[in-house]
Amino acid sequence: MKIGELSKETGVAIRLLRYYEEQGLLVPDRTPGGQRRYGSDAPAVVRRIRALLGAGLPTRVIAEVLDCVCGSEAEIEPCLSPLLVARLDEIDARIHDLQGARSSLAALVAATEGKSLADATG
Structure with missing residues (x-):
């Protein structure tokens, strides 16, 4: 899905999605033309990021632990x-x-x- 579609599905601004990418939290594929393409799991990843941010974790910590979050946004290892x-x-x-x-x-x-x-x- 394109970044605009991800934004619409998650309710997260495109600017924030780009910030998550800069922080290494969200990794899109790129088309030959340089457009971002997100996998089907991207909305769940964004919801997990939002849940962890809501819990007061800084993005540097989220980058370290994001792979340990499983299932729903609140389930962790x-x-x-x-x-x-x-x-x-x-x-x-x-x-x-x-x-x-x-x-x-x-x-x-x-x-x-x-x-x-x-x-x-x-």
């Missing part, structure tokens, strides 16, 4: 569990840091407005 758990731990740490930053910022806002911390944090 058990060998990926440590990588995904590590990524989940990173996200949890960022959330914790953001919560601390939010509390500090709320306290500063409250101080500038003459409110108590309890009033600022809701």
Whole structure:
């Protein structure tokens, strides 16, 4: 299928499909004229990419693990569990840091407005 057909079937913009190709996530064949041609599995691959991006994985990690995704968009090989758990731990740490930053910022806002911390944090 052509890139426009893939875009229409998956709902992913052509520009993003080209980006996925640049990142090594999606590999089309090329016609002698240089047009991209995608295999019948391309829509499933794009859905897997979107699911992994939605889970917060960067494209460099997705490139490493995409071949280990099987079946539906969310089914993965058990060998990926440590990588995904590590990524989940990173996200949890960022959330914790953001919560601390939010509390500090709320306290500063409250101080500038003459409110108590309890009033600022809701």
